[in-house]
Amino acid sequence: MQHPHLSSKLPNVGTTIFTVMSQLAAEHGAINLSQGFPDFSPPERLMDLVEKFMREGMNQYAPMMGVPALREQIAGKVNRLYGAQADPDREITVTSGATEALFVAIQASVQRGDEVIVFDPAYDSYVPAIELAGGVPVHLPLLPPDYAIDFDRLSHALSSRTQMVIINSPHNPTGSVLSPDDLGQLAELLEGTDTLLLSDEVYEHIVFDGMEHASCLSIPALRERSFGVSSFGKTYHNTGWKVGYCVAPPRLTEEFRKVHQYVTFATTTPMQYALAEFMEDASHYLELGDFYAAKRDHFRSGLEKSRFDILPCRGTYFQLLGYDRISERPDTEMGRWLTEEIGVAAIPVSVFYRDRTDTRVLRFCFAKDEFTLNRATAKLKAL
Ligand code: PMP
Ligand code: GLN
Numbered sequence: 115m116q117h118p119h120l121s122s123k124l125p126n127v128g129t130t131i132f133t134v135m136s137q138l139a140a141e142h143g144a145i146n147l148s149q150g151f152p153d154f155s156p157p158e159r160l161m162d163l164v165e166k167f168m169r170e171g172m173n174q175y176a177p178m179m180g181v182p183a184l185r186e187q188i189a190g191k192v193n194r195l196y197g198a199q200a201d202p203d204r205e206i207t208v209t210s211g212a213t214e215a216l217f218v219a220i221q222a223s224v225q226r227g228d229e230v231i232v233f234d235p236a237y238d239s240y241v242p243a244i245e246l247a248g249g250v251p252v253h254l255p256l257l258p259p260d261y262a263i264d265f266d267r268l269s270h271a272l273s274s275r276t277q278m279v280i281i282n283s284p285h286n287p288t289g290s291v292l293s294p295d296d297l298g299q300l301a302e303l304l305e306g307t308d309t310l311l312l313s314d315e316v317y318e319h320i321v322f323d324g325m326e327h328a329s330c331l332s333i334p335a336l337r338e339r340s341f342g343v344s345s346f347g348k349t350y351h352n353t354g355w356k357v358g359y360c361v362a363p364p365r366l367t368e369e370f371r372k373v374h375q376y377v378t379f380a381t382t383t384p385m386q387y388a389l390a391e392f393m394e395d396a397s398h399y400l401e402l403g404d405f406y407a408a409k410r411d412h413f414r415s416g417l418e419k420s421r422f423d424i425l426p427c428r429g430t431y432f433q434l435l436g437y438d439r440i441s442e443r444p445d446t447e448m449g450r451w452l453t454e455e456i457g458v459a460a461i462p463v464s465v466f467y468r469d470r471t472d473t474r475v476l477r478f479c480f481a482k483d484e485f486t487l488n489r490a491t492a493k494l495k496a497l
Contacts (some may be wrong), residue, residue, distance in 0.1 A: 123245075127354050145459065145493070151347075167454070175380050179203075180374055192342075200331070216243060223277060226247075231272070231278070232280050235470055236467075263442065297330065301335040314343050322407045343359070384471045402426070432477050433478055434478075446472075461476065
């Protein structure tokens with residue numbers, strides 16, 4: 115058989131690490147703390163609502179920009195939490211997960227040769243999306259131990275070629291969070307420029323120790339140039355539903371929707387109606403920080419007597435563990451070994467760096483029930 119020649123548009127990209135590690139975990143029957151997803155169900159009532167709306171006939175295409183009731187709920191939430199006025203009709207679009215929103219925001223605004231600043235370690239979908247748009251990723255490091263933005267370096271990297279800066283707080287994989295002061299500094303640097311901000315806030319409700327999430331939507335000087343992206347998957351324990359959204363000023367939303375309508379057109383209908391009704395009560399997301407703080411603390415205390423170094427975790431449902439005292443293996447090998455031989459799967463953090471910086475740190479997802487966490491810590495403690 116003769117195959118047509120296809121030159122890759124993403125020659126440096128393989129299969130995403132989340133698929134690789136979840137598959138490896140399944141093959142070896144390992145406890146899967148690699149790919150980030152809960153091993154417990156969404157709230158019962160939310161699932162009942164999906165069924166209700168399916169039975170009531172909400173099974174055909176949703177409006178392209180999202181079900182009005184859901185966009186109104188999102189508007190109400192960002193107003194209450196971040197003091198942002200967002201017009202549901204002109205500024206809020208429901209997407210098929212945050213992944214779609216991130217991809218669409220980048221395709222809609224980055225042109226060939228435009229620079230986009232990303233901070234390493236960076237979530238793995240950003241750079242391929244920039245490259246498909248013909249943009250040029252400019253990588254800046256987040257500085258350990260706090261994985262903080264180096265604003266001097268950012269200021270030097272910004273130029274008239276910078277079309278976009280991408281930030282992510284709370285941060286996957288490091289669990290760091292940006293403060294209002296960080297956002298203020300960013301606003302100052304971007305003032306007077308045409309640079310856009312893409313703010314990935316999918317873990318907005320998973321912030322610990324009395325801190326509050328600092329949203330790009332809460333600072334007018336950022337809001338006017340931002341695509342603020344979030345996901346219901348993290349908030350309502352339903353990553354498989356793939357419902358997310360983007361809040362952006364009308365001019366940006368207009369361009370965003372031009373792309374969104376030809377990527378997915380619309381997002382799954384009954385889930386949108388169910389989420390809209392469920393969101394009328396805010397208590398679930400208001401209590402989510404405490405819910406996950408308890409899991410974080412449980413996981414960390416289970417590892418207290420282990421030889422892992424437990425890094426700070428201020429948000430998200432990921433815990434970084436350094437294993438310098440256990441092994442000198444590179445982190446990709448360590449992740450594989452841990453999965454195959456010890457029976458606990460984790461993500462090597464080097465994959466989030468363009469240059470594969472290896473600090474011998476692995477990322478563990480603690481969005482799991484106590485039983486799963488106990489089984490995992492028992493194995494990890496023995497190393
Ligand atoms: N951004 C970050 C930082 C994430 O961790 C994830 C997924 N876990 C996403 C975006 C994608 O979200 P979704 O599953 O809603 O597409
Ligand atoms: N965002 C999730 C993680 O960081 C996984 C998402 C995915 O599998 N694409 O683990």
